[in-house]
Amino acid sequence: MVRAKYQDVLDLGETLNIQNGDVNEKDGVLQVTGTAATQYDKNLIWDKIKEAGGDNPSDIMADIKVADESVYARHTVVSGETLGKIAKQYYGEPGKYQKIFQANTDILKNPDVIHPGQELIIPNL
Structure with missing residues (x-):
């Protein structure tokens, strides 16, 4: 039951x-x-x-x-997403997109340009 x-x-x-x-x-x-x-x-x-x-x-x-406490999450970008939308999903606040950008500067050069298929690290706050 x-x-x-x-x-x-x-x-x-x-x-x-x-x-x-x-x-x-x-x-x-x-x-x-x-x-x-x-x-x-x-x-x-x-x-x-x-x-x-x-x-x-x-x-x-x-x-x-x-298993992996070094990150909060891993996220694969889908079409139509922005770092702000992703930050809102994981942190509840779109303004925290800069934290995600900073954690992914190895693959992101501009916080306004992300592409479907990219795997992003969502850092611990």
Whole structure:
């Protein structure tokens, strides 16, 4: 029953390709472990847990580690995106686009020029 409540969390874990994942139910508590690629992916999992169970759910215990703590996320540019839109997606503030630009000066020469297919580092703040 508790597994069904958190099925969206498990589905997201699969979509995000959480590594070393394990899910068990014991005494009405869903125990979830695994390793997310980045902190952003881990945050997405926690947001989904809170969506299903509230801010402090007692029927799930999750231990999610992060494989690469050197970056907040990695992002592949798609058509129509700007650094401002990408900054809004990851940081909630488009004005933080300069942080993304500075972290990617090896491939970006101008913050107003990005191309589909480029993989950008989204730095930790």
